[in-house]
Amino acid sequence: MDLVDGNFELREIQKLHGHTDRVWSLAWNPATGTGDIPPVFASCSGDKTVRIWEQSSSSRSWDCKAVLEETHTRTVRSCAWSTSGKLLATASFDATTAIWENIGGDFECVSTLEGHENEVKSVSWNASGSLLATCSRDKSVWIWEVMPGNEFECASVLQGHTQDVKMVKWHPTMDILFSCSYDNTIKVWAEDGDGDWCCVQTLGESNNGHTSTVWALSFNAEGDKMVTCSDDLTLKIWETDVGRMVSGDDRTTWSHVCTLSGYHDRTIFSVDWSREGIIASGAADDAIRFFVESKDGLVEDPIFIFLKLNLV
Incomplete structure (x- = not known):
């Protein structure tokens, strides 16, 4: 397909409602949307919640399947799925990063990462899912190593930014x-x-x-x-x-x-x-x-x- 010479349209297929404050970030689950697995994405918001959305295979409409709440106490700024799609990390202005796992159809917070002095702005998994990075208003970047049993150990604190x-x-x-x-x-x-x-x-x-x-x-x-x-x-x-x-x-x-x-x-x-x-x-x-x-x-x-x- 020649994108330069083509004539393309972007068409709104659905507007999703649910969050009660601004939506800061979205993340597609990389393990979904292929074969018989419907696509899934997460959204995070200033309303302190994370919502999990799934597309219906029959109607093709998007529905909210879960609301992750009562864990973060301030804006949830960033979210990211591990490569396997099994874990979801959420970074918040409350200075914590939460790790969620889908257990029996319900999302549970299985770990809370603390260490940053104030707002955590972004979170990212490496390609293998063995490392997690977070960054903050405190000018630091933290690298976390994923351990057995959903334990996370700080591998390094990077202090180069001013x-x-x-x-x-x-x-x-x-x-x-x-x-x-x-x-x-x-x-x-x-x-x-x-x-x-x-x-x-x-x-x-x-x-x-x-x-x-x-x-x-x-x-x-x-x-x-x-x-x-x-x-x-x-x-x-x-x-x-x-x-x-x-x-x-x-x-x-x-x-x-x-x-x-x-x-x-x-x-x-x-x-x-x-x-x-x-x-x-x-x-x-x-x-x-x-x-x-x-x-x-x-x-x-x-x-x-x-x-x-x-x-x-």
């Missing part, structure tokens, strides 16, 4: 962690071989990075490109040599490819890169924009095209 850390995200295939912050930078973290985690690269203004708060990041399916979004009204594309990363070459770095500017006129809070290659960005200007990489073989450097989609 301001509020907005998001953490694991690389899709390797145990390399990325964090973005109010200090205008993205930091890349890796384990040094002796069990210690350290910052191996900082992407900032000095290497064509953002000039204001970096709110979010996302990877393409192959893991060799990354998109970031910022308060500076831009999206930036970064790339690396995944082959060298896999071989363990510690000189592998991420470099700036291009900057997408002029598409939003207020802070860009969210960005996601789909498995089909579409980048979607959402901003405070109430707009969602879509981009795709041009596959023009005559052009050596990647070019990203703005997609004009009809909203129905």
Whole structure:
């Protein structure tokens, strides 16, 4: 399918009601939506709850199957499923991260992670589900090791950022962690071989990075490109040599490819890169924009095209 030349529509299929305050984050369960397993996603909100939504196989409508409540005492800011889809992690402004498991059809909080001094802003599982990362307004990033019996042990506390850390995200295939912050930078973290985690690269203004708060990041399916979004009204594309990363070459770095500017006129809070290659960005200007990489073989450097989609 040629996304650049195609004529596409985005059609609203259903509006879901239930939360009584703003919805902060959504997360698809990666173990659903294939074969006979209906798709499932989680939503978290300022109303201190998490809702589990499932699509009916017969009517195709979405229904709320569970409300996870009375655990967090403040806004639930972020949620993420483990790769297996068995565990759901939720991060809250109450400075805790809760781990939920579906047991006999009911979701139970099986562990509560404490340690951050204040609001936990984001949570992310690594590809194997053996590590969990959290970040906070306290400027720190915590890495948790998953132990038997749903126990979690803090493996490292990363202190490189100088301001509020907005998001953490694991690389899709390797145990390399990325964090973005109010200090205008993205930091890349890796384990040094002796069990210690350290910052191996900082992407900032000095290497064509953002000039204001970096709110979010996302990877393409192959893991060799990354998109970031910022308060500076831009999206930036970064790339690396995944082959060298896999071989363990510690000189592998991420470099700036291009900057997408002029598409939003207020802070860009969210960005996601789909498995089909579409980048979607959402901003405070109430707009969602879509981009795709041009596959023009005559052009050596990647070019990203703005997609004009009809909203129905």
